[in-house]
Amino acid sequence: MGTVINIVIAAGVFYFIMKTGLKLLGGFSQPMAEPPPPGEMRKVKLNYRCDICGSEARMTLALDEQPPAPRHCLEDMILITPVE
Ligand SMILES: [Zn+2]
Structure with missing residues (x-):
């Protein structure tokens, strides 16, 4: 049973890291300055x-x-x- 719980925790941590990483990537992909109209x-x-x-x-x-x-x-x- 311990193994299953570990996998669930690992999956949760993995999901959290992915989400944070994607958020960071999204921030980087945004242009530094908006071009003027x-x-x-x-x-x-x-x-x-x-x-x-x-x-x-x-x-x-x-x-x-x-x-x-x-x-x-x-x-x-x-x-x-x-x-x-
Ligand atoms: Zn020239």
């Missing part, structure tokens, strides 16, 4: 150029009027839009 994007017209290969890119929507420069060739691109 699309309405908070600002319309911008910024041109960037990659100083290394010369590629140019235009940013039309950003979170900020002066967003951080995108990267190309592992380097920050240079803002070439004249600042008014």
Whole structure:
């Protein structure tokens, strides 16, 4: 009889650990920061150029009027839009 009780206890402990573990995993899988809603994007017209290969890119929507420069060739691109 002792063995049956041990199995029941072991099953209970296993269930508890699984539940706690899944809860922890669920917490980890949640994104660190919620992306802002699309309405908070600002319309911008910024041109960037990659100083290394010369590629140019235009940013039309950003979170900020002066967003951080995108990267190309592992380097920050240079803002070439004249600042008014
Ligand atoms: Zn590049």
